[in-house]
Amino acid sequence: MNAAPRLQVESGAVVLSGDWTLAALLPVMTTVRMSLKDGNLLRLPWDLSAVGRLDSAAAVLLWRTWQGRWPAQLKVSPTQRRVLERVAAMPSAPPAAAAGRVTPVERLGRPVLGVLDHLYGMVAVLGQILIDLAHLMRHPSEIPWKEITANIYKAGATGLPVTALVGFLIGVTLSYLSALQLRSVGADLLIVDLLGISIIRELGPVLVAVLVAGRSGSAMTAQIGVMRVTEEIDALTAMGVSRSLRVILPKILGLTAAMPLLVLWASVMALLGGMLAAWVQLDFSVVYFIERLQRAVPVANLLIGLGKGLAFGLVIAWVACHFGLRVRPNTESLSANTTRSVVTSITLVILLDALFAIATKEIGVPQL
Amino acid sequence: MNTPVVEISGLRTAIGGRDIHRGLDLAIGRGQILGLVGGSGSGKTTLLRQIIGLMAPTAGSVRLFGEDLHRAGRVAQRELRQRVGVLFQGGALFSALPVFDNIAFPLRELRALDEDWIRRLVELKLAMVELEVHHGTLMPAELSGGMVKRAALARALALEPELLLLDEPTAGLDPKRSASFVSLLGQLQRELGLTVVMVTHDVETLKGLATHVAVLADGRIAATGTVDEVVAAGNAYFDNLAGNGEAF
Numbered sequence: 001m002n003a004a005p006r007l008q009v010e011s012g013a014v015v016l017s018g019d020w021t022l023a024a025l026l027p028v029m030t031t032v033r034m035s036l037k038d039g040n041l042l043r044l045p046w047d048l049s050a051v052g053r054l055d056s057a058a059a060v061l062l063w064r065t066w067q068g069r070w071p072a073q074l075k076v077s078p079t080q081r082r083v084l085e086r087v088a089a090m091p092s093a094p095p096a097a098a099a100g101r102v103t104p105v106e107r108l109g110r111p112v113l114g115v116l117d118h119l120y121g122m123v124a125v126l127g128q129i130l131i132d133l134a135h136l137m138r139h140p141s142e143i144p145w146k147e148i149t150a151n152i153y154k155a156g157a158t159g160l161p162v163t164a165l166v167g168f169l170i171g172v173t174l175s176y177l178s179a180l181q182l183r184s185v186g187a188d189l190l191i192v193d194l195l196g197i198s199i200i201r202e203l204g205p206v207l208v209a210v211l212v213a214g215r216s217g218s219a220m221t222a223q224i225g226v227m228r229v230t231e232e233i234d235a236l237t238a239m240g241v242s243r244s245l246r247v248i249l250p251k252i253l254g255l256t257a258a259m260p261l262l263v264l265w266a267s268v269m270a271l272l273g274g275m276l277a278a279w280v281q282l283d284f285s286v287v288y289f290i291e292r293l294q295r296a297v298p299v300a301n302l303l304i305g306l307g308k309g310l311a312f313g314l315v316i317a318w319v320a321c322h323f324g325l326r327v328r329p330n331t332e333s334l335s336a337n338t339t340r341s342v343v344t345s346i347t348l349v350i351l352l353d354a355l356f357a358i359a360t361k362e363i364g365v366p367q368l
Numbered sequence: 369m370n371t372p373v374v375e376i377s378g379l380r381t382a383i384g385g386r387d388i389h390r391g392l393d394l395a396i397g398r399g400q401i402l403g404l405v406g407g408s409g410s411g412k413t414t415l416l417r418q419i420i421g422l423m424a425p426t427a428g429s430v431r432l433f434g435e436d437l438h439r440a441g442r443v444a445q446r447e448l449r450q451r452v453g454v455l456f457q458g459g460a461l462f463s464a465l466p467v468f469d470n471i472a473f474p475l476r477e478l479r480a481l482d483e484d485w486i487r488r489l490v491e492l493k494l495a496m497v498e499l500e501v502h503h504g505t506l507m508p509a510e511l512s513g514g515m516v517k518r519a520a521l522a523r524a525l526a527l528e529p530e531l532l533l534l535d536e537p538t539a540g541l542d543p544k545r546s547a548s549f550v551s552l553l554g555q556l557q558r559e560l561g562l563t564v565v566m567v568t569h570d571v572e573t574l575k576g577l578a579t580h581v582a583v584l585a586d587g588r589i590a591a592t593g594t595v596d597e598v599v600a601a602g603n604a605y606f607d608n609l610a611g612n613g614e615a616f
Contacts, residue, residue: 022478022528023451029480055528055560057481060488082559090491091501229463329509332464 003052004028007035013073014041017050020058036065045073054080059087122322128244129252135245144250151254155216156262162215163208167266170207171199171273179281188282192289193366195274196297201364204267205308206353209316212259213345217320220251221341224324225334248325252317259313260306267305300364308356312349319345371434372397373531373563374419378428381414388414390587391428396580398530401557401564403574403595406584412567413457415584416533419565420454421445432531450474453524457535459516461508467494467519468504474526493522498552514545518552525556532557534566538573550576 003018005025018024025032042065048054063084076084136143175195182188224247227233233243271293278284323341327334372395379392388411396402404412417423418430421437429436432448440448461470471490475481481489491501497518503511511519517537524532537553538546550573557564557577568574574581574595582592591598 023447026478026480053561056492057485057489057528060485060492064485064488079559086495087488087492090488090495330463330507 005032005051005058007032009041009044013045013047015047015050017052019052020062021053021055022057025058025061032061036061042066042071044071046071046075048074048076048080051076051080054083056083056087059083063087118322121326122318125244125248125318125322125325129249132242132245132249142245144246147246147250148254148257151250152258154219155212155255156258159212159215159258159262160265163211163262163266164269166207166211167204167269168273170203171195171270171275172277174198174203174270175274175277176281179278183282188284189292191274191278191282191284192292193296195271195278196293197301197365199270199274200267200297200305201301202305202353202357204270205263205305205312206349207270208259208262208266208309209312209349210346212255212262212313213316213342213349216255217316217345218338218342220255220317220320221324221327221338222334224248224321225327225337228325228327229329229334248321251321252314255317256310256313259316260309263305263309296366298364298366304356304360304364308353311352311356315348315352316345319348372431373400373433374565375431375434376415376418376428377431379415379418379425379430380427381411381418381423382426383414387587389418392584392588394582394589394592396563396565398563399561400580401554401578402566402580402582403578404565404567404582404584405569405574406590410584411587412584413535416535416565416567419533420452421449450478450527451530453527453529453532455517455520455524455532455534455537457539459508459520461516461520461523463508465508466504467499467506467508467511467522470508470519471504471523471526474523478527489526490522493525496525496556497522513540514549517541517549521553521556525560528560530563532562532564534564534568536568536570537566538568538570543572546570546572547576553577 003024005018005020005028006016008015008017068088070088175191178191178194179188182191182194224233227247233247236243236246275284275286275289278289279286320341323337323344327337374394374396376392376394379389380387381389392415404415406412414423418425419432421430421432424438430438433451435444435448437445437448461467462473465473468490471493472486475486475489490504494501494504499515499518499522503515503519508516508519517540521537534553538549541549553564554577556562564577566573566577578595580593581595581598583590583598591601593601
């Protein structure tokens, strides 16, 4: 083990003994630093010949104590002198850091440029996809069926249980809460209209989009990101395999195809939940619920819901791929881009939903 | 001072039902530079992971500085680990931090040094591994393969460890860089009085650096001793290795 570092002033000289290493210094750090603070020590001769080991951490400590100069008299072994000399050779002042003053114009401009940069990147991804699609039209044998179906399975099939559960519970909650209100005004019948239109047209697609953005969108960004970190993307390119054709395109096509199906599935589950709650709460028979659903909800609502699913799927995969491609080879960038991917796609989905609402306000809503 | 730095006795390691080590014994004395050699999959890297304590032995014991890492308490464990520096095969630099912060990381973890002290130490380590001060601002992804090794070595040396573990220190370097890295390692070992354990395939590295060799085969140490002893004893793996490179 280490012998504790000791400092003594003997017959007008500073005598150091023990091991002067980082490990030995740590337990007695405060005491040693206190005793080194004494300004009078500087003028005395120093005797380091009894020191067992001297490492660079201790050498830095001594050199700072000597205020960057060799003491007038110093007794030290050649090996330890070399350690000290190495410290002495280092520049004492830190290299001047570049002054980082930001003007207000810069502070405003940076985020704007950042957004433009993202828009540019997203358009580039979409453009590449269109080019790839055109290429595939002419060379149908190159269509990456395996990757596309794998993505449909990953984003769609494995997402069935969670979307079913969430959809069902939302249906139950919505139906239960509305039933209480509707009964108080004697409009029990309208529960079917309410659930039918709100779930099929609005809740189903948005709910699934939020779930999928968190589930599949983040996974896509992380996967592409790690492929970039580990240079797998470069390996693909080096083998003559187009990264956009084999990695990006299947993700976008796969999710765009899987989303409407998930929306349909989740909507059915939510209606089932609503139906169950209406039966328990309002004594509504299931047969009557289904019968009324057909009359209360025009088919246009289902088409709008599925259309939204298609658009949301495209947006989520598109955003996910865009952010995945922007991951720089470090862990911090990977986590930041994954977060951004999910937040951006959910925000865009809700924005898009509002646009859908405005564009389709005349369609599929029974006029009173 | 006579306790071996590393003492492995009766080590058995089973991974997925397969025995990697079957009753392995090895003692490494202070100041030795031990080259750990053996065929691919003979468990060299696993043995290194056992020494660091990243894996628990299935049976047997691994003692560092006379203490069993897996029996030691949290604080004792940390203190033991601070006496060991590891150079991982791929460098394992923290990719989110620039080189400077990578090297400063173990120093800051001590929570005992001020920033000026840390800065001087980091610059010292950078100079030790022959990197420039301005390289400290680079991110690990911006470094070449040789620089990654050097930066990782600087980080491994940050706490002035007594034991340095190297996993394939020269893998992926061209012969010239590899030779300069070997001479750098040798020079640092002499100056700092390190004990070094290294896993390597490279004859040149072994010849240039190792004082002792341990040959791993069939989950045991097939031969161990100074380089000359092992060569004289004529171990099959070693002959093969030496035959492929230059003759010893």
